[in-house]
Amino acid sequence: MTSTATRALVTPEAPSRRLRGTRRAHEGSRAEAVTAWTFLAPFLVLFALFTGIPAVFALSASLTDMTARDIRDPFGVNFTGFEAFFKIIGNPGFQSAFLNTVMFVVLCVPLSMGLGFALALMLNSAIRRLRTFFRAAAYVPVITNIVAAAVIWQYAFSITGPVNNSLGALGLPQPNWLGDPGWAITTVVMMGVWRTAGTCMILFLAGLQAVPEEIYEAASTDGAGRWRTLWSITLPLLRPTTLLVTVLQTVSFLNIFEEPYLLTKGGPLGSTKSIALWVYEQFGFGNISASMAGSVLLLLLVGIVAIVQFRMLRPKH
Amino acid sequence: MHITPSRSRRAVLLGAALVASSALLLAGCGRSGDSGAAGSGGGAKIDDKPAKGTVEIWTQGADGAKLPDMFTEFKKDNPDVTINMTQVPEAEFISKMTAAITAGTVPDLIYSFTESQSALLATGGFEPVPDGLVKPDDFFPVIWENSVVDDVAYGVPWYAYADMTIYRKDLAAKAGVEAPTDWASMRTFGEKLKASGVEYPLALYVNYDAYTARQLLTFAKQNGGGFISDDQKTWTINSKENVEALEYWSGLIKDGLASPDGPAFLDTVSWSTTGKNAAIIDGGPWFIGWFDDANGKGWADQNLSLAVAPTGPNGDTATTVGGGSWFVPKDSKNKDAAWKFARFMSTPQSQVKWYQIFHNMPALKAAWDDPAMKGDRVLETVKAGLETGVNLPKVATWNQVGDVIGQQIEKVVRGNTSAKDALDEAQKQAESIGTGK
Numbered sequence: 222m223t224s225t226a227t228r229a230l231v232t233p234e235a236p237s238r239r240l241r242g243t244r245r246a247h248e249g250s251r252a253e254a255v256t257a258w259t260f261l262a263p264f265l266v267l268f269a270l271f272t273g274i275p276a277v278f279a280l281s282a283s284l285t286d287m288t289a290r291d292i293r294d295p296f297g298v299n300f301t302g303f304e305a306f307f308k309i310i311g312n313p314g315f316q317s318a319f320l321n322t323v324m325f326v327v328l329c330v331p332l333s334m335g336l337g338f339a340l341a342l343m344l345n346s347a348i349r350r351l352r353t354f355f356r357a358a359a360y361v362p363v364i365t366n367i368v369a370a371a372v373i374w375q376y377a378f379s380i381t382g383p384v385n386n387s388l389g390a391l392g393l394p395q396p397n398w399l400g401d402p403g404w405a406i407t408t409v410v411m412m413g414v415w416r417t418a419g420t421c422m423i424l425f426l427a428g429l430q431a432v433p434e435e436i437y438e439a440a441s442t443d444g445a446g447r448w449r450t451l452w453s454i455t456l457p458l459l460r461p462t463t464l465l466v467t468v469l470q471t472v473s474f475l476n477i478f479e480e481p482y483l484l485t486k487g488g489p490l491g492s493t494k495s496i497a498l499w500v501y502e503q504f505g506f507g508n509i510s511a512s513m514a515g516s517v518l519l520l521l522l523v524g525i526v527a528i529v530q531f532r533m534l535r536p537k538h
Numbered sequence: 539m540h541i542t543p544s545r546s547r548r549a550v551l552l553g554a555a556l557v558a559s560s561a562l563l564l565a566g567c568g569r570s571g572d573s574g575a576a577g578s579g580g581g582a583k584i585d586d587k588p589a590k591g592t593v594e595i596w597t598q599g600a601d602g603a604k605l606p607d608m609f610t611e612f613k614k615d616n617p618d619v620t621i622n623m624t625q626v627p628e629a630e631f632i633s634k635m636t637a638a639i640t641a642g643t644v645p646d647l648i649y650s651f652t653e654s655q656s657a658l659l660a661t662g663g664f665e666p667v668p669d670g671l672v673k674p675d676d677f678f679p680v681i682w683e684n685s686v687v688d689d690v691a692y693g694v695p696w697y698a699y700a701d702m703t704i705y706r707k708d709l710a711a712k713a714g715v716e717a718p719t720d721w722a723s724m725r726t727f728g729e730k731l732k733a734s735g736v737e738y739p740l741a742l743y744v745n746y747d748a749y750t751a752r753q754l755l756t757f758a759k760q761n762g763g764g765f766i767s768d769d770q771k772t773w774t775i776n777s778k779e780n781v782e783a784l785e786y787w788s789g790l791i792k793d794g795l796a797s798p799d800g801p802a803f804l805d806t807v808s809w810s811t812t813g814k815n816a817a818i819i820d821g822g823p824w825f826i827g828w829f830d831d832a833n834g835k836g837w838a839d840q841n842l843s844l845a846v847a848p849t850g851p852n853g854d855t856a857t858t859v860g861g862g863s864w865f866v867p868k869d870s871k872n873k874d875a876a877w878k879f880a881r882f883m884s885t886p887q888s889q890v891k892w893y894q895i896f897h898n899m900p901a902l903k904a905a906w907d908d909p910a911m912k913g914d915r916v917l918e919t920v921k922a923g924l925e926t927g928v929n930l931p932k933v934a935t936w937n938q939v940g941d942v943i944g945q946q947i948e949k950v951v952r953g954n955t956s957a958k959d960a961l962d963e964a965q966k967q968a969e970s971i972g973t974g975k
Contacts, residue, residue: 290660290934292640380799400799488746490948506938
């Protein structure tokens with residue numbers, strides 16, 4: 222939206238002594254603004270109803286001592302300032318959920334992006350036959366229903382499940398995938414990577430296809446080898462895509478919920494409990510202010526991380 | 539992304555607006571003294587005239603599917619009533635109900651399982667049972683009392699169940715063991731089965747959540763312990779009796795008589811069918827039907843034996859029980875008809891009828907005298923268990939405290955934490971969580 226349009230909206234009664242041409246132009250942009258706002262209206266209404274109002278509620282509730290016992294009289298609660306925030310920051314359960322979440326991000330983001338990038342490179346140049354098939358196959362986990370997938374993973378990785386049976390048949394050790402803290406984290410990370418690598422692949426593939434062929438031709442004329450081309454041409458030109466994928470993946474893994482919730486319920490010994498899962502549990506326990514404070518902190522975390530990433534990976538002019 | 543000055547100014551404005559509106563919302567806040575449960579006694583008396591109007595019922599769990607059969611029965615004497623039923627997924631029931639109470643868009647009647655009643659009642663969104671609607675003494679006390687808060691009853695009991703020991707006849711015969719009757723014989727029972735080749739003789743509930751805590755509570759009660767004082771005000775989680783119970787329970791796992799990793803609830807039947815387990819300790823009566831579903835009709839009769847829960851070292855009895863009761867929300871638009879349906883469901887005829895339809899057992903003692911309820915070993919075992927049923931702590935924070943206890947139990951089983959340290963920690967956390975009063 223241009224600033225003229227804003228002014229036109231704010232001051233509809235334009236001063237009368239104006240040149241005709243300017244006035245007409247003004248009216249034109251005003252009509253444009255009305256059209257724009259009309260088109261935006263459905264989104265704004267939905268946004269206000271389902272994001273804005275709940276966000277205000279969450280923020281407000283996080284500043285009180287609200288519990289499920291107050292819901293018939295939501296205003297009959299005490300304003301406690303940032304007490305809920307200090308309380309949860311000092312809560313060992315929240316601290317461990319925070320560390321687990323950081324760990325999921327640190328492990329899952331590079332792994333899923335690496336895998337996605339490798340798949341994209343292969344599909345872009347190496348694989349010629351059945352390209353569509355492989356592309357679809359790599360994307361299937363993204364569109365698979367997460368609940369159905371988790372049930373299968375849970376079955377496959379149970380101590381007596383097919384994965385361990387196969388390992389046993391090969392004479393390999395059979396870890397307790399879901400019952401041992403270290404292995405449970407591994408399983409959740411594997412599922413997270415499995416489920417999101419396809420998205421990374423599609424985005425990288427789009428980025429790769431936007432790189433002009435001539436540049437590669439020029440590079441090859443200059444005698445650049447495969448790795449040199451990858452390092453000096455492909456990666457720098459993919460910078461905007463990489464930025465986008467990094468931010469999307471980081472945000473999605475900061476909010477990780479389904480994988481641990483469905484696979485391990487956050488266990489064993491709380492080793493896979495993420496912040497989102499902790500927030501969900503607190504809400505279930507009726508600790509509304511604690512759970513809202515947790516989600517506000519999570520939102521802040523997501524915002525800060527996204528801004529930092531945008532700054533770090535901003536295109537260099 | 540480059541933030542232009544005007545955009546960032548707008549962002550600041552938006553933030554300011556959010557804070558201002560929050561402040562406005564909060565300005566009206568402040569607790570108004572002690573807003574406890576509604577006063578004594580029930581609401582208006584419910585007459586015997588036929589029910590009228592529309593009744594909106596929310597159900598949860600599998601029970602809802604067959605409920606319309608009972609609506610048909612109810613309509614025979616109440617032709618002018620219309621019943622609409624909505625099935626709500628069990629896992630979402632509390633949050634959905636909580637939201638409905640907040641918004642005032644409640645149904646006229648719901649039923650709630652014993653585990654979630656305290657949390658629901660804590661919202662203050664339900665009507666007391668009207669005076670004279672039903673007689674409290676007609677029901678098993680363990681179910682009736684579960685929905686009594688500060689001497690006010692809120693729920694009309696619908697059905698009840700009691701857990702039991704369910705074990706494989708053939709495997710027990712092979713190992714030369716009889717049904718366990720107390721803690722000592724349960725251990726020998728497990729050891730002999732283990733010696734005869736069963737990998738994990740006993741199935742315990744090892745999800746380490748509030749249900750695991752509930753199982754520990756039953757063992758604690760068998761040892762004269764308990765999680766909360768009789769007035770429901772003080773947590774007593776780390777008492778000596780409870781520590782001993784946890785040592786016994788976790789000892790079964792540490793000595794390889796039970797697995798720390800399973801069965802999870804839904805694969806209980808498969809673990810016992812394949813002979814990986816030989817006995818379900820503290821198993822619900824529904825498992826018997828599930829064995830038939832999985833292995834063919836008559837399998838359970840042929841292969842399974844049942845026994846009441848074992849007694850503790852000093853002969854104390856305790857059994858895990860559960861069930862469901864009917865509740866009428868305060869904002870219900872047709873309380874009269876809702877209570878009439880709840881009353882109808884608690885008559886001996888309806889209680890027996892529902893058992894025949896769905897195999898849920900009567901919460902009404904008199905219904906057990908019906909000839910239809912005689913000569914069935916499952917029923918007899920359940921009835922014996924109901925007499926020694928254990929109540930969960932009746933506080934709004936039980937689910938959270940139960941979860942804490944479950945987590946601490948896991949530390950004993952999987953880690954090197956002692957039972958004493960684990961329950962000390964659970965007690966500490968429970969005290970900081972409180973009882974929600």
